[in-house]
Amino acid sequence: MPAIATPTPARRFFIQPALPPRAAFLLLMALGACKEQVRPQRPTPTVSVEPAAKGALPYIVVANGQVEPNRTVAVQSLVSGQLTRIAIAEGDEVSQGQVLFEIDPRPFRAELQRVQATLARDEATLVRARADSARFAALASDGYVTKQQLDQAFAEVSALSATVSANRASLDRARFDLENTVVKAPISGRTGQLLFRAGALVRASTDQLVTINELRPVLVRFPVPEKDFEEMRRRAGVDKPLAVKVTPNGADTTKSIKATLTFVDNQVDRTTGSVLLKARVPNEDRALWPGQFVSVGLQLDVEQNVITVPSIAVVTTGTTSFVYVMEDGKAKRTVVKPGRLAGSLIRVDSGLVGGEQVIIEGQTRLSDGASVRLRGEEGDRPRKADSGGGQRGGNGGAGSAANSPRGNGGQSGGQGGQAR
Template sequence: MSTMTVKKGPLPFIVSANGQIEPNRTVAVQSLVSGMLTRVAIAEGDEVSQGQVLFQIDPRPFRAELDRLQSTLARDQATLLRARGDSVRFAGLAKDGYVTRQQLDQTFAEASALAATVAAGQASLERARLDLENTTIKAPISGRTGQITLRVGSLVRAQADPGLLIINELQPVLVRFTVPEQAFEEMRRRSGLDKALSVNIVPNVGDSTKKITGTLTFIDNAVDRATGTVLLKARVPNADRSLWPGQFVSVGLELTVDQDAITVPSEAVVTTTNGAFVYVVEDGKAKRIAVKVGRPAGTLVKLDSGLVGGEQVIIEGQNRLQDGAKVELRGALSKGGSPGAGRGGRGGAKGGAKGGSNSGADTSATKRGAAQ
């Protein structure tokens, strides 16, 4: 048999979940104009900055259209200027009765029509300038490029699907995960919905000892009734690029810390139909103590009542014990004089019922530990 000292101290309340990494922002780069691709300025997998040139479409047809519209607009503006001059002269002649009212109205109507034509020409010219600018395709965000779908010489279609490439922002990244409705209610009770909670991330593949932390940034506004879960997202700086979009990770959402929590190894607790209990070593005997089991915490379990901390709890061989059985301790005494504690709070114990009988043991107990 083995024993361990019951611990008392702070115990974080952590909700565990499975998560997946997704980019903080992702953009499918598309062309806004159609034309021949004349230049690819980047390679697949490059790191690009916002505003960096990615592709060049042949600008010559767009430049020719811009020149044509500029000439047309200049002609219409000259015609409008002449029509407005005629309107002013006709207004003076109409006062002296040299032109009819109908002629005057006609000159004003012609000037108004020409003004509308000039305005439309200016709009067309601005669109042509924009199209010419769009022949140079730039990165809308900073990030890492994916696969390039077209090569130099290919015909690019405006807003075609799929786009030319996809850019993913990898610094920071988001961790997408869900928690059950019960855990969500516990989160609301302990931390509310507006607190920036800490999130611990462990990759499922790779270095599982590396500590990666993020901050909870998103809580969905509804429970998914199909799964009974709530979607959450956390932002991770990802300065070393250790996390990659699509990667699966284990997530621990730390809600609060329970101060002065009593914890024992889970194998120390024996569960029966009448409740749960543990065996502690007291005055050389095994003493059975009823406990109220709280939440699990990894390999430990929190006790809501029954122990106060510092006891030596038996974590192995409880199936050979009964309440009051003598326990023969072996090994060094723990600090503070508690027998049965060895290295790391563990010690060896040998025990049995008086007279060598264990017929009084609770046969309905769930066996925890293995007899040595």
């Protein structure tokens, strides 16, 4: 029996009626209420300003230096012997010619006496030889003495004269050695560590007894790059006693020590590409110590009519440098061409004319044309609405905050505080 196809029931479609206008409006209002709330407006940035200055700017070359004594001497004995006395202590201040050490003088005194005796003997022999030569000369004229005998007498006189001269030189050396058993300070200065103690044997011109450093004045040696050296030659030459400011590392940078350039090396160091310079510091207060590292500022000259701003005011992005200038409560971005640094200031070669109020604090949060508020202005101080409002409410004369919190007096007080 053939299959009978069952008819498929027709699909039914229902069209939902549109929402009434009132319901659609309420739905849109509900969806709008679910949106994210508007963020509060950011407060106006607070900044500090400083005027761009126009005036003199010293040209200063900054370098790192090291202090060294003006003179230093490693004291040694000129004679060998036993150290019998030490007349100083470590770290003493000594004057030139002051006794430092004593070496046993007895062997040198005995040598002096021996040389004196030898000299006296040879001088007596010389006197006799001269008398003999005079007699031989008289006899030789009468033919009683041969010429050979006469020549021998004169030769003996010459030999004895040389011997006496040698003895006198030996006497001078013996006296010199005896005097040098007392070791004296060759310069004035401060002694260092004692390297020998009493009773030790010291060797002449070999063993170092102590080192003396002259601390008043001292020298500061510092290298200057070749390009700065060329600038120094162009501006001031190499023979001018330029002013130098020395600041010890770790000390107050506002308190520098005055010095004078006294030495310029005669060649450029091939290894470092720099030239060695030295400055003399009086150092009367002994603020500087040999071996100490310092910062040095060499002033070449003073430039006039130069625009300067604090270096912290300049913002550099890529190859562009700019500052923010405050005008009518707005931050104006001004492109500048920065020059050389001079301490905390930087020279501005173009972009400013002087007198602009340059923002030096808070400029990293700014954009061109942004509203700013000057630090210290009335709007930047905390408001005292309670005290101001209460007073003005009292003047209103209607009520007080305690008796009528929403009275006319309290309301006018609030308005007074808001107006302020």
